[in-house]
Amino acid sequence: MMNAIKKRYFFMVVCGLVIGLCGDASAIEKGKRFLVDKVVARVNGVSILYSDTQIPRIAKEGGLYSLDECIIEEVFFQKAVERHLQPSAVDIERQIVAFKIQNNLSHLSDTEFEEQLKKSGITLKMYREQMGRIMAVESVRRAEVSEKIFVTSQEVEAYHKANPRFVKEGYWLHVAQCETEDAPEDTYRWQDLGWVDKCDLDASYDFVASMEVGSISKPVKNAQGYQVIKVIEKRMPRPKTLDERYVKIEKLLRDEKRTKYLEGVEKELLEKAHIVRL
Incomplete structure (x- = not known):
């Protein structure tokens, strides 16, 4: 399983350094070198590079992931690979089509769509790759909470009485x-x-x-x-009556339980993973 994951990655640097190309032979002769990238963490042997923390993320509307967020995404993605929950290329394209429709961009070609994405520093290739990882991670989360999170009518009624509106x-x-x-x-x-x-x-x-x-x-x-x-x-x-509030309260309680449960899942995955911060 881990070998399958590692095939996705390649090293951009050897020992974090490459020979600096400065435009003249003397620079090469002197052996000038500069830092291109570096490994900042490894998760079960898979490297996370410094550049991974500098890539605009669609999950954060163009913002950056912290190192902790990169690590959490990686442990969940590895779990998705282990459980064969990665989306297909067709699944990813469907999400892109849905995104275009929701944002009135369905008339745009791939080239025009990519021009819009580039305004946030994201290419279409990056969008597809990130969307695939997001979908894989979400599939793991759904699988973990499926049939494990439920809210009883007694819980809804108790919340209604304790929190009147x-x-x-x-x-x-x-x-x-x-x-x-x-x-x-x-x-x-x-x-x-x-x-x-x-x-x-x-x-x-x-x-x-x-x-x-x-x-x-x-x-x-x-x-x-x-x-x-x-x-x-x-x-x-x-x-407000219980009937007026029931659906909203039930969703609220389910979301609270889901968040709490997934925090436990995340903690367990991180504890089981071999993580090295460099």
Whole structure:
């Protein structure tokens, strides 16, 4: 298994040094040398180079991985190789197509897409390689938590009771702008503001709270002239029901358990791996 992983790598340097090519024979004769790259860690015999920590990463929106993040990705990737969970080239291309669609880039050719990627310092080849590793790592994570993480209805109910949430007081409003204070009502051009929480209303509109449903306010002067408000519906504050919150709470608890469980998996993989920091 480890030999299969190592085939992905090649050494860019021998002993971290190469002969410096300075453009004249005298420099070569003097044996000038400069550092090109260096090994900063080994994970089960696989080298992580300094340059690996300087490559823009799509998982961090063009940011860099720390050495620890490189090591964690490597141990998970090795686990993916061991369990034959690497994505195929077709799988990776599907992810690229999905990314293009989600970001309205589906009209771009590979060349045009690569030009967009290069703005973040990433080539299409790098994108494919990094996407493959991300997908492999995520496959390991999913496999580890599959059927091991579940949330009971009792846990959801207990969280709901211990962490109540409330529907805020709010109003469904229509608003119309008019040029004069005495403009006839049939000239109003209403705009639907939808639901507006009471806490989001400007202090000058506090009067809305005392208005009846269906009523229209007196004209209120503003920078554009006058404004009138109509209350379509009112929503009074109340505790949210368990049914309203169930799906969100269940997801929250599952995500918390997943994070905690994967932290344990990560710790175990790191403890079992032979890691040498150089």
